[in-house]
Amino acid sequence: MAGRRDGVFEREPARRVFAQELKESRVHFKEGQDEKSPSFILLPTGARCNRVFIAGTLTEKKKQGEQNMFYRARVVDPTGTFFVMAGSYQPEAMQQVARLEPPCFVAVVGKPNVYQTPDGAVLISIRCESITRVDKDIRDQWVLDCAKATLDRIESSAGTPDGERARREYTIDPGLFRKMVYEALAQLKI
Amino acid sequence: MDFSHTAERISQKITSHGHSVEKSGIEAKLRRLVDEFGVPPAEAERTVMNELAREFGLPVSQGSGGGGAVEQKSLAALANGEWVTVECKVVALTASPSPAIAQTGIVADESAAMRFVVWSRANAPHLEEGKWYRLESAVVDEYRGMLNLKVHSGTTIREVPHEGSLKPKITPVAGLAPGVTSVRGKVVQEWEATHDRILQSGMIADETGAARFVIWKEEGLERLNPGSVYTIYYATVDDFNGRLSLTLNSATVVPEEGDIEVNTGSESFQGAFVHLAPGSGLVRRCPVEGCNRVLSRQNYCPVHEIQSRYHYDLRIKGWLDNGEETREILVSRGQTEGLVGMSLDQARELAENNPLGMDEVFLRFREALVGRYLSCRGRQIDNRLLVSACEILHYQPEQLADLLNRAGGSL
Known part of the structure; x- marks a missing residue:
């Protein structure tokens, strides 16, 4: 977990998380009272998450809005779909999206946000900091990386405060995520 | 209660100043203070010592806390909060940061060295660099994790002769x-x-x-x-x-003279490159000797102002992230050229022939690096890694089998 020492800047790490797990996240909170304090979502496998790093296939991008134009993009991994957004507050990311032609492999760094629609459904979208075109080699590396990180979280969550909290807040059987990891890996060629 | 040790200590102090005193008299005074008047032994010792000091015209310790006689110690043996007597050499004087402080600097003996502070209110004699002094009843305290010797109004200072030179110990x-x-x-x-x-x-x-x-x-x-x-x-x-x-x-x-082997650093870190920071790519450096700072867009050096005879360089500044921790990495030209597959000359040519100029190089760097898995080795300071060797990582199929076993193991 990223600690904060005065004077030394520590960047929040980007969690590796599969789409299916991110989709199940509901709990979000802020550390500290300060306006600049980082905000987190709590992953069901028991880790706080301020930023994500994902790799997958960009399948669709859509320009929306007139005055405040923004891009909505869908990035697919072996377990599901990430919803990626790049708005006028992320001009660099928006320009990057503009240059991409789906379908292609991309790596995305961004911050997850929890939204509640008027009819009560919860949506998680990723506010894009950077999206770059990558090759299949990197996508496959990411699947391994994400599988390992997810298994690590499942296996270590029992002892940590965030892990305990996730167990209280989410009623999902951690075994389900183990299965998700297995199925994601099974799609890669040995 | 036996007062002979205390009396002995007092009598030795007086004798060391060249006066003689009756030990039995001291003992009697101590006993009277402690037994009849209920004075704590340490306070009694101080009272008697001060009384005798005044009688012989010796410097009087006015310290209110700590009490009692203090043994002479070496600097290395001092601990926070102690009242101490030390003999040490003033090896450096530094500018006083505040009017409340008359002198600051560093004192040393054979065992160690330490910062010292002389309060203005101490009315202490001016200490000279290179001379040895005996400081009685100075106070040791801690400031920002380091011990300090404080000279206050109760401290007595005497210059002492010292044989031989002081050889400071070199610390790795x-x-x-x-x-x-x-x-x-x-x-x-x-x-x-x-x-x-x-x-x-x-x-x-x-x-x-x-x-x-x-x-x-x-x-x-x-x-x-x-x-x-x-x-x-x-x-x-x-x-x-x-x-x-x-x-x-x-x-x-x-x-x-000469050169020494230096530790080139052996920290390594693997992770995804998640952010390319401004100041990466093609940069212009200040030509003033020993400066080498990166110039702003207007060729402005923070120290040497406008410089038109700059030289070009390539570098990467950015963040590696393994999902748990992050490291800021700094990659110099040699490694940078290999990572992005662009030489300094190619980068210059690109910048010269492109409407975006140096920004184009930055954008190419970003496309080439962000999202890649890198392994970097170098010297680490805090969470910044000064990279001396770096490579792009590739998919390793053997990891897949391990992870499948791990995930499937308890299904």
Whole structure:
């Protein structure tokens, strides 16, 4: 977990998380009272998450809005779909999206946000900091990386405060995520 | 209660000043104070000592706390909160930071060195650099994790003769701790000054490790030459928010002949490259000797103003992230060319023939690097890695089998 020492800047790490797990996240909170304090979502496998790093296939991008134009993009991994957004507050990311032609492999760094629609459904979208075109080699590396990180979280969550909290807040059987990891890996060629 | 030891101690102190005194008399006075008047023994000792000191015209200890006689100690044996008597040499005097402080600097004996502070209110005699003094009833306290010797109005100071010269012990850089230390090392890096008052900052290294150093602007102080070896006597090592830093203002810096082996750093870190920071790509550097700072778009150097005869360089500044931790990495030209597959000349050509100029190089770097898995090795300071070797990682199929077993193991 990223600690904060005065004077030394520590960047929040980007969690590796599969789409299916991110989709199940509901709990979000802020550390500290300060306006600049980082905000987190709590992953069901028991880790706080301020930023994500994902790799997958960009399948669709859509320009929306007139005055405040923004891009909505869908990035697919072996377990599901990430919803990626790049708005006028992320001009660099928006320009990057503009240059991409789906379908292609991309790596995305961004911050997850929890939204509640008027009819009560919860949506998680990723506010894009950077999206770059990558090759299949990197996508496959990411699947391994994400599988390992997810298994690590499942296996270590029992002892940590965030892990305990996730167990209280989410009623999902951690075994389900183990299965998700297995199925994601099974799609890669040995 | 037996007062003979205490009496002996007092009598020795008086005798050491060249006076003679009856031990039995001292003992009687002590007994009277303790037994009849219920005075604590330590306070009784102080009372009797002061009474005799006044009688013989000796300096009187006015200290109100601590009490009792203090044994002479070596500097290395001092602990926070103690009242002490020491014999030490003033090895450096530094500018007083406040009118409340008459003198500050560094004292040393054979065992160690330490910062000292003489309060203005102490009305103490002016200490001279290079002389030995006996300080009685000085107070040891702690400031920013390092011990300090405080000279207050109750401290008696006497110059003492001392035979032989003082040879400071050289500490390996890896073994630095807050306090006053002497090191021998090579200036391996010079950094852009982050503050007006900084004359120079950078990194110094020996065979064991590296540490940052800073020299604050002060009259008569000179910058160190990058690449040269120095022996630095009596620098202060600060622990400021968990970072160790050598401040050389108090130090005597002696240039050394020749070169030494330095620890090139063996920290390594693997992760995804998640952010390319501004200032990466093609940069222009200040041509003034020993400066080498990166110029702004308008060719402005923070120190040497507008420079039109700059030279070009390539570098990467950015963040590696393994999902749990992050490292800021700094990659210099040699490694950068290999990672992005672009030489300095190619980058210059690209910048010259493109409407975006140097920004185009930055954008190419970003497309080539962000999202890639890298393995970097180099010297680490805090969470910044100064990369000396770096490679792009590739998919390793053998990991897949392991992970499948791990995930499937308890299905």
